[in-house]
Amino acid sequence: MYRTFQNGDEVGIVELWNEVLNRDPLNARRFRKQILLDANFDPKGLIVAVDKEEIVGAILAITRKLPMEGTNLESDTGWISFFMVERSYERNGIGHQLVKQACQYLIEQGAEKVFFSSYAPNYFLPGIDEAHYPKGYAFLLKEGFKKVYSPVAMHRALTDYEYPLSIQQLKKKREKEGYSFASVQDGDFYELIQFANVHFNPDWGRAIREGALQSLDPSQIIVAKKQHQIVGFVLYGGYEGIRERFGPFGVDESEQGKGLGKILLHETLQTMRKQTILGAWFLWTSETSAAGHLYLKNGFQTFRKFHVMVKELTNE
Missing domain, CATH: 3.40.630.30 (Gcn5-related N-acetyltransferase (GNAT))
Known part of the structure; x- marks a missing residue:
């Protein structure tokens, strides 16, 4: 069964997140602050898959209700901030159905394209980390997403x-x-x-x-x-x-x-x-940009790479 978010789902979503997206663990406070209290959050965009009252999949689709600047709502654009399916339920079409329903929600909001996952202000990661989530990257490609660019995260020890x-x-x-x-x-x-x-x-x-x-x-x-x-x-x-x-x-x-x-x-x-x-880090730059070269020349090292993905939205 698929349905939209309702009170109490946050517990199951965080539990599932920490099981599936274990490279990037989440606590209830961050979930509340970055999702539920986001000015652009709409419960209809947070879709869950449920089996025997247990959340086994989830996806978050977002459009702007509050502009980043001025009056521009980027009304032709939507974002998928995260998606996940419990491992024992993989290859049952749940992920495809979640993406399909998320995209339909975005189309109904007027979006013509959807990004994964370069949403600001409350993104968790710049995009999909192919090295740590290879199945997730392959899934996005299968669902029609194309790679736009690949930012990197860097760190420098200060000890x-x-x-x-x-x-x-x-x-x-x-x-x-x-x-x-x-x-x-x-x-x-x-x-x-x-x-x-x-x-x-x-x-x-x-x-x-x-x-x-x-x-x-x-x-x-x-x-x-x-x-x-x-x-x-x-x-x-x-x-x-x-x-x-x-x-x-x-x-x-x-x-x-x-x-x-x-x-x-x-x-x-x-x-x-x-x-x-004892250390400085950030999530998002281009290794080939002037800033990227500056970081690398001054002791920073790349520790993760992401792919920002995009998909054109059409009614199927």
């Missing part, structure tokens, strides 16, 4: 971190040229959020705003300025209050090539080390 002298000297040189690097001030927030929205993406601006409204201390956000105008920023601990989680991080494209990113990166790693944080 042996030392602020490089060369970066300290570069910072002094840039400061003499009129640049500054310091913790965000209250009066900076409006400009910083607009800078993140315009130069990068609205999810970054949201991360700054929501982090500051919750537990994020201003010392965890460092901004680079040129003649009092923000040209770059970086923060840590902004997602879910996880101190070790690095980013978002970006420099104005017109200011790249001056080492501002390297300075911001090491200023932040040094700040984290002072807080006895």
Whole structure:
């Protein structure tokens, strides 16, 4: 039997999640915060498969009810945030039926395409991890999803971190040229959020705003300025209050090539080390991008790779 979410299902879904998606365990608090309290959550988009009153499969489909910025609801786009089927029930068509019903829900909401799983703000992973969930990746391909791009997650241990002298000297040189690097001030927030929205993406601006409204201390956000105008920023601990989680991080494209990113990166790693944080990690970058090269050259290592997938939606 297939039905939509109802009160009490959260217990069975979390249990099934930790059995099937065991590389990425979940607790009730995260489920509540990132799914049930998501402004875009609709119980009709959370579909479960039930056998003998036990949840044996689940999928979450999402469309925007609240825009990331302005009034844009991305009404032609939907997302599947997760799917899973109990192992003993695999190859019985349950996964196919869950995807079919999720896609039908998205079509009824006006979506013309669906992504797995690059949904912001409350994504769990950027996409499918082929190495750890090979059956899940093969299933998405079978269901008509195509790979769009493959972001990576990176980590850097800070147990042996030392602020490089060369970066300290570069910072002094840039400061003499009129640049500054310091913790965000209250009066900076409006400009910083607009800078993140315009130069990068609205999810970054949201991360700054929501982090500051919750537990994020201003010392965890460092901004680079040129003649009092923000040209770059970086923060840590902004997602879910996880101190070790690095980013978002970006420099104005017109200011790249001056080492501002390297300075911001090491200023932040040094700040984290002072807080006895023993590692820095993030979920999403491209290994071939300028940021990816910067990370790799400064001690970060790739520890997971994901595939963002997309499927065109049609009434069958």
